[in-house]
Amino acid sequence: MLVLRRKVGESIILGGVISISVLAVEGERVKIGISAPPEVTIVREELLRSGQDQHQQPAANASTVTNAPSVQRS
Template structure:
């Protein structure tokens, strides 16, 4: 992990197209602004982990759903 110190108004550039700017610091809270292309997904960690878990659950139930669908199609013949 790269650790950098930044002050209010200072930025970090990632590659050529992502800029992270420190907007404010209030006690333990740091407000950041992120400029990135529209195709780059940006999530808070807890939202990202929730999405990953939901996707994992969806993928796990997909084979069961497929088997039920196949059974239904076979019974229609």
């Protein structure tokens, strides 16, 4: 497992197309934003562990995410 430290407003890029940004830190909770192409499924790990079908909880698309930083692609 790769472990990184990021500050609020900083991001990491996965595979050149997925951006994970730290939006806020509130006590022991971290709010992250994920920007990914629509064909990438995003599921919280606890839903998978609980046996929840990942298709029953669709990931938010760009039109439902607010205050998410944009990712510039070259």
